[in-house]
Amino acid sequence: MSIRVFVPRDTTALALQADAVTLAITAEAARRSIDLTVVRNGSRGAFWLEPLVEVEAGGSRRAFGPVSPADVPRLFNNGFPGDCQDVLALGPADEIPWLQRQQRLTFARAGLGDPLSIENYLSLGGFAGLENALALSPQAIVDAVKESGLRGRGGAAFPTGIKWQTVLDTAAVQKYIVCNADEGDSGTFADRLLMEADPYQLIEGMTIAAVAVGASEGFIYLRSEYPEAKKILLAAISRAEKAGWLGDNIQGLGKKFHLELRIGAGAYICGEETSLLDSLEGKRGLVRFKPPLPAIKGLLGQPTVINNVLSYAAATTVLAKGAAYYRDFGTGRSRGTLTVQLAGNIRRGGLVELPFGHTLRELVEEFGGGTASGRPMRAIQVGGPLGTYLPAAQWDVALDYEAFAGISGMLGHGGIVVFDDTVDLAQQARFAMEFCAIESCGKCTPCRVGSVRGVEVIDRIINNQQRAENLQLLQDLCDTMVDGSLCAMGGLTPYPVRSALQHFADDFEK
């Protein structure tokens, strides 16, 4: 039998020449008459090791990485794909400490096989959650999600089960399931990795939600900046339909659910759920007033479950293994696992899934290994462009929702962006306002005008014009934005600004 060699096909691996590595491996194997088959798997999320090439041998997978096309002839000279002594040899993939120390529930399958193979998905426990759900009453499904303690993974951390209950309880002829896959926060890629490495898990989770609340139509709203995820999701939806996991009669049990992929058009604000719904309806992505909640009046005015990719994914674990199993991970009111994304200036960046409760410092030092540049870490931004900049004194905070709220921060979608000591926090604060000005939907004045004024005021502070007055003005402006904005875009933009001012005041006095 031909030896199987795995080369990932996710965005980061491709951006690091995984296609060229694949070509080099097949060419070298042909030249040496070695019989091997290359499988394009998803990534395990150890992006610092990409392209991470694996060889299947004797029940385990030996890993090599990061492999560049130029390394391939040498690997073969050193015995690849057989016993291979090489500087890039990492031993069995699942014994790489960075991966082994994680506790993967949602990302347990990521990188193990061809993301589009339904057989592979089934063999790794896929669709078990949906099969269980199909045998339960809608209320029993919703109860399981409630009991699991699952909170929305998009950033707002609203209890998922309560959202589903509201939709279940609202009578309507048509209900919708919408997935918010508009993962626009810099420093986050967990949704992308899940969609590219394990797309059927999202399809399964959305279908569970559909069965739970009685919805027959669903949409995945994917950002246009993710072209690989688009290709993979389109193919996955089509294959799931053919295999009877989507469509008019799911697995012959009489349930109907149609799923459609929609592509955004480069607007960060569409990650806000009501703006996303307007965009889906073919309008400008303006934020809606709440109430009414989308669970009562959502897409086209109908009851709509709208959740993040990882929330739907987590629901598959809850239904497959039980609410108690999921709830037993985590701490306090933060149950289950948290997917942290280590990004920016970090030596070992990638996706880390762990139960809630580890400290930020453990993550960036033990997993992250410090900065990529080798210089000292100076600031960490957690929670995307609307998240606070944390100085070293705050890095011992535990990664859970309440602990972060306690330091005026937010975990958001779990993005952690590390900066070394060359960072200028005054410029970062200015960028926070600039980004808000570019991406504001324009509906409310504090956000639309406040962000433009924010850039101007910060420029005056940096240029030492009437410093004391302008610092006061900036604080007042931040108050107005926090208290007066319609959504989190304007309401949270002051957080990075204020944290920069508070903890890195020197940067504003150069």
Added chain:
Amino acid sequence: MQSSAFSLAETIEAVVQEHIGRVGPLMPVLHAVQERLGYVPSAAIPMIASALSLSRAEVHGVMHFYHDFRTEPAGDHVIQVCRAEACQAMGARALETHVRGKLGINFGETTADGRFTLDPVYCLGNCACAPTVRIDDDIHARVTPQRFDQLLDGLPGEGR
């Protein structure tokens, strides 16, 4: 590229027919028109509006709300440089300056020879291996100024 009004009308008609039965067809229609023509010509707006029973103002409003839709043709290659925080932490500000100097244009502009259009982008989801640049549909990781020049030299086409 389409040149005559007749063929533009045919294109719009075909695209609208393909999407009209969907929920909120306007965005899929605009994407499809741009995919076929490279941009959404202003002459297309009244045609799309009429076919979808919308006002021209509504179509125009949607066109201009989203960064992706173009009102003019792009260059042969579209270059997007990520300006967001994770890339900033790895030198994106310096890279951005280099790219603008190298191409001699600012964001939102196309080189005089029609070869390159430069656009900003806010995150391509490659934040662990920054800075990130997208050239057409290919995403590139850990792009230094030197690496950017190599990528540019490797692109086909001589300009027009």
